[in-house]
Structures are given as C-alpha cells and as structure tokens.
Amino acid sequence: MGRKITIEPVTRVEGHGKVTIKIDDKGKVSQTRLHIVEFRGFERFVQGRPYWEAPVLVQRLCGICPVSHHLAAAKAMDVIVGAGTGDGLTPTGEKMRRLMHYGQVFQSHSLHFFHLASPDLLFGVDGDPKIRNIIGVAMEHKELAVQGVMMRKFGQEIIRITAGKKIHGTGAIPGGINKNLTKEEIAPWLEGDDPLNADKMVEWAQGALDFFKDYQKKNKDFIDNFSAFPSNHLSLVRKDGALDLYHGVLRAVDYQGKKILDDVDYQDYLKYIREEVKTWTYMKFPYLKDLGTDKGWYRVGPLARLNTIDYIPTPLAQKEFEIYKAYTKGKPNNMCLHTHWARLIETLHSAEMIRTLLKDPDLQGDDLVTSGTHEKEGVGLIEAPRGTLFHHYAVDDGDLITMANLIVSTTNNNVPMNSAVNIIARSYMDNQKEITEPMMNAVEVGIRAYDPCLSCATHALGKMPMSFELLDSRGQVIQQVQK
Amino acid sequence: MDELLVYGYGNPGCQDDGVGILFAEKCEQIFRGIPGFCTEINYQLNVEDSYLISGFRNIIFADAALPDPAFIGSSPPLEDIEAGSKGKGFYYYRIQPAVQIAFSTHAMSPQSILGLSEELYQNVPRCHVMHITGESWEFDADPTEQALEHLENAWGYFENVWTGIAGR
Numbered sequence: 001m002g003r004k005i006t007i008e009p010v011t012r013v014e015g016h017g018k019v020t021i022k023i024d025d026k027g028k029v030s031q032t033r034l035h036i037v038e039f040r041g042f043e044r045f046v047q048g049r050p051y052w053e054a055p056v057l058v059q060r061l062c063g064i065c066p067v068s069h070h071l072a073a074a075k076a077m078d079v080i081v082g083a084g085t086g087d088g089l090t091p092t093g094e095k096m097r098r099l100m101h102y103g104q105v106f107q108s109h110s111l112h113f114f115h116l117a118s119p120d121l122l123f124g125v126d127g128d129p130k131i132r133n134i135i136g137v138a139m140e141h142k143e144l145a146v147q148g149v150m151m152r153k154f155g156q157e158i159i160r161i162t163a164g165k166k167i168h169g170t171g172a173i174p175g176g177i178n179k180n181l182t183k184e185e186i187a188p189w190l191e192g193d194d195p196l197n198a199d200k201m202v203e204w205a206q207g208a209l210d211f212f213k214d215y216q217k218k219n220k221d222f223i224d225n226f227s228a229f230p231s232n233h234l235s236l237v238r239k240d241g242a243l244d245l246y247h248g249v250l251r252a253v254d255y256q257g258k259k260i261l262d263d264v265d266y267q268d269y270l271k272y273i274r275e276e277v278k279t280w281t282y283m284k285f286p287y288l289k290d291l292g293t294d295k296g297w298y299r300v301g302p303l304a305r306l307n308t309i310d311y312i313p314t315p316l317a318q319k320e321f322e323i324y325k326a327y328t329k330g331k332p333n334n335m336c337l338h339t340h341w342a343r344l345i346e347t348l349h350s351a352e353m354i355r356t357l358l359k360d361p362d363l364q365g366d367d368l369v370t371s372g373t374h375e376k377e378g379v380g381l382i383e384a385p386r387g388t389l390f391h392h393y394a395v396d397d398g399d400l401i402t403m404a405n406l407i408v409s410t411t412n413n414n415v416p417m418n419s420a421v422n423i424i425a426r427s428y429m430d431n432q433k434e435i436t437e438p439m440m441n442a443v444e445v446g447i448r449a450y451d452p453c454l455s456c457a458t459h460a461l462g463k464m465p466m467s468f469e470l471l472d473s474r475g476q477v478i479q480q481v482q483k
Numbered sequence: 484m485d486e487l488l489v490y491g492y493g494n495p496g497c498q499d500d501g502v503g504i505l506f507a508e509k510c511e512q513i514f515r516g517i518p519g520f521c522t523e524i525n526y527q528l529n530v531e532d533s534y535l536i537s538g539f540r541n542i543i544f545a546d547a548a549l550p551d552p553a554f555i556g557s558s559p560p561l562e563d564i565e566a567g568s569k570g571k572g573f574y575y576y577r578i579q580p581a582v583q584i585a586f587s588t589h590a591m592s593p594q595s596i597l598g599l600s601e602e603l604y605q606n607v608p609r610c611h612v613m614h615i616t617g618e619s620w621e622f623d624a625d626p627t628e629q630a631l632e633h634l635e636n637a638w639g640y641f642e643n644v645w646t647g648i649a650g651r
Contacts, residue, residue, distance in 0.1 A: 045622065134591075153534060
C-alpha cells in the first residue's frame, strides 16, 4: 500500500520546515518535497519606509543571522546614497563592517558545526535521539562542547563591539558605519586571557578542522557518498579570484569547474538570475536565466564558495584549502557532507581575518561615512554564512522605499536541498517495510548540511504548531503526533 | 560568583513577545550600581548562555507566554508554580536542568541552558522562570495594555523576590 511520510518540523535547523515523502504501492519513493511553511513578507513590509531604516528593519527577518541582512541592506543603501557599489567606503567604514561580518561568519559556522551537525557525526545518523543533541555532546565530548560554546561567544562579542549589540545591531549605516573601535575596546579580544582571544580562536578553528579531517578518513564511505550529486555553484569572489566573504563579483561554475558566469557586477544580477514560484512552498527557486529552470539551479554556501574561488588570502586557511582541493584533484567538490569541511576552512579563515583586523589601526579612524550623488536603486550582495545573499531596493523622490527584492542564501539552495531529500529518501527508504527514525534523521542530515535558515528564506512569528502525520495511499491519517 | 542574573528574552518587534525584555530592563534600573546583580537581554537563548549563567547563584529567565491555563512548550506542573503568582497574568516557577532534549533546535530552553551549565561548568544556579502572559503577537513594537498590566503584576511580585535574594 502506498504511503506518505511527513517529517515536521525538520530538527536542528534554523526555522521551520516540513518534508513529505510519498511511497508508491511497490514500496518505491515516488515524490519528495521540502516545504517551507513560514511566510514573512518583509519585501512588502519595508515598502513606504525611509531608505535609511532598511539596514535596521530588514535584519529583523531573522534572529539568527541578522548581521548578514544588516550588511547586505547597508551595501544596497551605499549605492543609493552615492557611496559606491561596495568598495567606495572609507577604510574605517569598510574594515569595521568586515570585522562585523567575520564575527558573524565565525560564530554562525561554529554554532552550526558544534551544535547542529556534530551530534550526527559523533553519535551516528542512527544514534539515540535522546542524546543526539548538544547536551549529549556535552556529556560525552565535553571539551568539544566547551570549545563550541566559547567560539560562538567570541564571535558574538565581535558583533557586539562593532554593531552595537549582538542581535539587531545598528552599526552599519548608508555610506559607512556609525562608530569606530578604540584600542581599549579591542584589547580584551586580542590580548585577553584564554580562551576568549583571537589566537585561541585560530587554534581551536584549526583543531576543529583536524577533528573533521580525521573523522572523514575514518568514515570515508559515509562522508564521501552521502547525498553526493553534481550541480552548478555560485558565489561572490574577489576580482583576483580570492575568497572574500564581504564583497566581490559574481562567479558561477558547473559541476566540472567550467565558468558559467565570471566577473559579473552584481548590480546587474537580474540580467542573469531569475526566481521560479511553485504552489507547494513559500520558498522560491532561483536559477541562472540562460540555462533555464531545469539546468540553471545552483548551490551557494561554503561548498560552492570553495568551488568558485582560486585561493584564500590567509595563510592557515589557504594551506587547508590546498589539502581540500587536492582531495578532488582540483575539480569542484560535489559531496554534500564535505560542506562541513569547507565550512570549517571558512571558520579558520574568519578567525585569521578577525585577528588581522583587530590589529589594524584603521579601526580607530574618524572618517566613518561617505556619500555622493544619490541613486534611485541599489543592490547589495554579501556572502552570508549560508551563501550568497541578495538585497535590492528602489526609492522614490521622497527617499521612501518603493520596491524590495530579497534572495536569501537558503532560497538559493532550495533545489539542492530538495535534490538531497530525494536522493537520501530513495537510498534509505526504497523497498523498506518500516520507516524508522534513523531513516528520517538521514533526510534531515542532508538538509542540515546546507545549514538552512528557513526563517529567512520566506522573508513566524511566535507560536508554530508542529505536527507529524503518516498517511496511507488514500490520504487517510494512520498516525498523528501534535506538539 | 555573582548573586543574581535576570535574563529577559523575546522578540520586541512582535508586540507582547517582548515583555520578557521589558521586565529585564526594569530590573536593570534598580540593579544599577549594585555589585553582583546583573541583567541580560536577547532575542532567544543560545548555547553560550550556559557559560554566562555558570557565574551566578540565582537566575531568573523572563519571557512572554500564552495565556493561562496552558501554553505551548514546557508547561510546569501547577504545583510548581509559586503561590502568589497565579491568576494575575504571570507565573513564576522553579526549573531544573534538562537531562535530555526530546526535540532539539538551535533555540535552547531555560532547562537546556541549565543542563549545559551543569555538564560543562559544574554549576547549577537556582533558577526560576518568570512567564508573563501576552495577548497578541502581531508585527508591532508596542505591547498590548493587557500584557503591560501583567508586567506590572509580575514586577510587583518580583520586588519581594529580589528583596529576599538581596537581603540574604
């Protein structure tokens, strides 16, 4: 008899999602879908507001990754106030924003690896769900758990001193930044006691990488083959091909590394990228226009970034990047769980960048803001922890926002996540008489590798009822759990 | 070790969801300059809060809740709700560390934070939750009058609680 399996909510991800898997009468997986059930509507809410409110207002899309939205909106507003398209700020303005951004990436990546992903790696996809969480990690791998907590705290403190507060800060303004950093504010995080200093964070980021590489060697078959599938990859890269999470030009490569887009000014993104809408989810499906909906979808995020770039401009991360690239003989990496490896390389890079920036005297500069001839439209892109984030606004003569278009990182990964669900479901559930919790967790492991922020992706307030329903082929409810 | 941390969390952009933060901000005004009495506000609880609370003897987590008698999430047994805090739009109750997390997300519960503090830092502060009931959760910065009234009731109750802690 055919069945429909629903996994709701998807656990250990940000926001709320639901997976449905239909199994036909022969026991084969016939359809899989990742549904995003939240609707936010920020693109509509922000219309009619003065443009200078956007960096503060739009970051309230999310309490998890607000800094990324804050900075992307600020970059779009830089264009509108005539401060250039990403590289026109004062040295103090740009470096303060960069420090804020690397703090965000560092804490977000640390949180994801230690809190969300490590339970599956340490206890197994089929581990006891009662301990397959951060408390279980704390009980069985205390040192790892402590490091995860302190790395996250360090990143949050870097955000606090640059943005003004940890959540929904106000540091970035159109054309620059509203404060600099004194040496006294920097000292605790550069020279403070262990472990909350930049040197220790670099050391721990390296340690986390070593841990994963060792894990990958011992679990090669699982890490290399779990949900591996070819795709295009897209990200910003610096003009010289370096990894640059704050600013760059658009580049996309196919699964073999051939460039599909290169050196594209992201102000022109609409010439190259479109979004498709489907009836069964609030999350849209971006694709490369010239390749169409079937072949034009792409991945973003750590795995994609390390496929599009040529090198990393910090020494320790560059060394790790060379090891990582050698594993695939220089070709793009399409192995889903290698995203964790790529994410940890970026974590190390972010720690190195934070250490370098904290020593930079430009952070004490007094020239904070720049401006020029106002424009009516501006686009801001940034490489958020989860991938390329697009903010696009138009304003009228009264400086009020008339249009907003946001393509958030997780939306860019919509097709890849759906593909992952499909591949994993077929691999684990085809011809199985019983659908078990480990099978469903395997689906979640695939989604979790993308570190999705489902709250952002549909641009819930308050209470979100959660339910699990098992339906037979006639649509009759066999089992229901409500929380 | 410091004496008391009042931690208010929620979304101040969603009407009554921000009353926990308002409660903590009221505490900050009376704690100012008093050593060992601190406040913290945030959007939600996170793993690093286990480190923060490990440095205190007493914790009060303040958050908004759905109206009585039950609310989504970890509804405490009625007998655990402290006398004097029922029926006035708030409830104040003691919590213990969570040994297990039955459903895990990035957003931690107060019990989970306590559990992490116990596992990682071998400290379990005496911990209460101050749940202040709200009426509306729309996208608006201003709480409802009802929630503000509940906040005042909770505040009146708390003034006795903290006096007891401070006088110890």
